[in-house]
Amino acid sequence: xxxxxxxxxxxxxxxxxxxxxxxxxxxxxxxxxxxxxxxxxxxxxxxxxxxxxxxxxxxxxxxxxxxxxxxxxxxxxxxxxxxxxxxxxxxxxxxxxxxxxxxxxxxxxxxxxxxxxxxxxxxxxxxxxxxxxxxxxxxxxxxxxxxxxxxxxxxxxxxxxxxxxxxxxxxxxxxxxxxxxxxxxxxxxxxxxxxx
Amino acid sequence: xxxxxxxxxxxxxxxxxxxxxxxxxxxxxxxxxxxxxxxxxxxxxxxxxxxxxxxxxxxxxxxxxxxxxxxxxxxxxxxxxxxxxxxxxxxxxxxxxxxxxxxxxxxxxxxxxxxxxxxxxxxxxxxxxxxxxxxxxxxxxxxxxxxxxxxxxxxxxxxxxxxxxxxxxxxxxxxxxxxxxxxxxxxxxxxxxxxxxxxxxxxxxxxxxxxxxxxxxxxxxxxxxxxxxxxxxxxxxxxxxxxxxxxxxxxxxxxxxxxxxxxxxxxxxxxxxxxxxxxxxxxxxxxxxxxxxxxxxxxxxxxxxxxxxxxxxxxxxxxxxxxxxxxxxxxxxxxxxxxxxxxxxxxxxxxxxxxxxxxxxxxxxxxxxxxxxxxxxxxxxxxxxxxxxxxxxxxxxxxxxxxxxxxxxxxxxxxxxxxxxxxxxxxxxxxxxxxxxxxxxxxxxxxxxxxxxxxxxxxxxxxxxx
Numbered sequence: 001x002x003x004x005x006x007x008x009x010x011x012x013x014x015x016x017x018x019x020x021x022x023x024x025x026x027x028x029x030x031x032x033x034x035x036x037x038x039x040x041x042x043x044x045x046x047x048x049x050x051x052x053x054x055x056x057x058x059x060x061x062x063x064x065x066x067x068x069x070x071x072x073x074x075x076x077x078x079x080x081x082x083x084x085x086x087x088x089x090x091x092x093x094x095x096x097x098x099x100x101x102x103x104x105x106x107x108x109x110x111x112x113x114x115x116x117x118x119x120x121x122x123x124x125x126x127x128x129x130x131x132x133x134x135x136x137x138x139x140x141x142x143x144x145x146x147x148x149x150x151x152x153x154x155x156x157x158x159x160x161x162x163x164x165x166x167x168x169x170x171x172x173x174x175x176x177x178x179x180x181x182x183x184x185x186x187x188x189x190x191x192x193x194x195x196x
Numbered sequence: 197x198x199x200x201x202x203x204x205x206x207x208x209x210x211x212x213x214x215x216x217x218x219x220x221x222x223x224x225x226x227x228x229x230x231x232x233x234x235x236x237x238x239x240x241x242x243x244x245x246x247x248x249x250x251x252x253x254x255x256x257x258x259x260x261x262x263x264x265x266x267x268x269x270x271x272x273x274x275x276x277x278x279x280x281x282x283x284x285x286x287x288x289x290x291x292x293x294x295x296x297x298x299x300x301x302x303x304x305x306x307x308x309x310x311x312x313x314x315x316x317x318x319x320x321x322x323x324x325x326x327x328x329x330x331x332x333x334x335x336x337x338x339x340x341x342x343x344x345x346x347x348x349x350x351x352x353x354x355x356x357x358x359x360x361x362x363x364x365x366x367x368x369x370x371x372x373x374x375x376x377x378x379x380x381x382x383x384x385x386x387x388x389x390x391x392x393x394x395x396x397x398x399x400x401x402x403x404x405x406x407x408x409x410x411x412x413x414x415x416x417x418x419x420x421x422x423x424x425x426x427x428x429x430x431x432x433x434x435x436x437x438x439x440x441x442x443x444x445x446x447x448x449x450x451x452x453x454x455x456x457x458x459x460x461x462x463x464x465x466x467x468x469x470x471x472x473x474x475x476x477x478x479x480x481x482x483x484x485x486x487x488x489x490x491x492x493x494x495x496x497x498x499x500x501x502x503x504x505x506x507x508x509x510x511x512x513x514x515x516x517x518x519x520x521x522x523x524x525x526x527x528x529x530x531x532x533x534x535x536x537x538x539x540x541x542x543x544x545x546x547x548x549x550x551x552x553x554x555x556x557x558x559x560x561x562x563x564x565x566x567x568x569x570x571x572x573x574x575x576x577x578x579x580x581x582x583x584x585x586x587x588x589x590x591x592x593x594x595x596x597x598x599x600x601x602x603x604x605x606x607x608x609x610x611x612x613x614x615x616x617x618x619x620x621x622x623x624x625x626x627x628x629x630x631x632x633x634x635x636x637x638x639x640x641x642x643x644x645x646x647x648x649x650x651x652x653x654x655x656x657x658x659x660x661x662x
Binding site for chain 2: 003
């Protein structure tokens, strides 16, 4: 979705990753269903909802926000296949090329004996890739002292729900925004919330 | 309780019989109640338990150091019985771990709601149990300073690779992967909850939990990938949990020792592992809910559901014992027949019948709904099951080795006090870790319980509209 901002600069108004330097308003709710309803209403009135911060996952919100399905599953699959193939290749190379040993006269290439290690390496590679893929994609890493966490409300990990509305687009009407907030009986509006 | 027709899709919840959340919880009260044990000073009971566990760990540590300095001649092993306590304990602890993964992964995929409040503690138990398990093969090596030889790395000992067809090496990969994946699964589950603790804390605690919670902010974009990651990990952990004890059983089954060389071993080990694991979860949770005042979250409903699993797996273990005996007789193999006769009526007969009593007879009490609701019965039975399962592994290890083919090489194995001390030490390690866990991490997942509550509320409001 592209709009032209005042000044004629064309920008993506709902980029996949919002930048915290833009002007964001946080609408605070204390009920999950009201939060979803608010997102629907805001969207129907052409406000740009960039994100919703919640203490637990609310199903359906990702569709409301227009998020694409995550491709994490592909990462898992590819990592599993690659991990398994490397493990299998390595074992075959060790037992046939580099260090063949005679075990009870069995073939050097006795594949059933290689199954357990191959299986374990599939699972290990897939699990590591899944977790580190998640952490990397969402920028989750140990925050050192002094690094603030981008929390729109201090209780958003407890019992509050924050709907983030981006005002920097051509269609944003401040008066209509205030009306909508009143209509939604927002518990609290944090205006111009910015990280740091 | 009135008997009503339950729609099929609700039966999984009805299986728990009792409510899984009691009282009238709100999101606020859930955060407050689960945080309470972390935010108040440790009780006297916690300190007493911690010091006892730490002393046991200290004893075990000292005896392990002594074993490494002197050699495993300190143990009661002999040339006939080379596997005694160490391998028994290894199999026992790996088995304990299985319930954690079963609860967190398999029950997640089966959408069993009762897992929500107990999964975290069970996963923690898995990790600590696998840590305990790992110690035993390591010290049993005799030269643990060469332990890195079990990993395939380019080395200066010629092109000396590992034998990838050895079950003992499969163990290294199976246990290593199992530990890593369990740890990842547990930690990923903890991250949003550590953020909750962080946002309630101040000072040094805020800094530590801030570091551990990886900058979690509850964004829907993160939740979307997070939930997918949890589902994928559950999918990976499910075959893994079945594979781990299968591989452990291969240590025995791929040998040619009578009583070990049987095809029933993999399923028999996996079921036994779930059985002992659920019993250990039961023991721990009965204590945890009482000491931390979490009765509203870990309800009798949860314990009942676990009692049913213990009954089912215990009965399967009983069937496996019977099958083993039948196959030994039906095989017509004199060594096989002798081994099982010797288990039941030889010098270790007391251990065999103790095992049968604890594992097959005791769980049958859970056919009674009253027994499933009685905390005293649940607690006693869960401990007896674990005693029984320890002896099952002891029977497998010791009796088969002590008397195999050649009577002139028969022997008897009695553990030395050092081995008993190291077993106690492993319990010390387990409980020390668990007690630290309940003190410093939320024992119940905030976000999963809140999610369940939200689903219940939206379900209620839908019914109200009908």
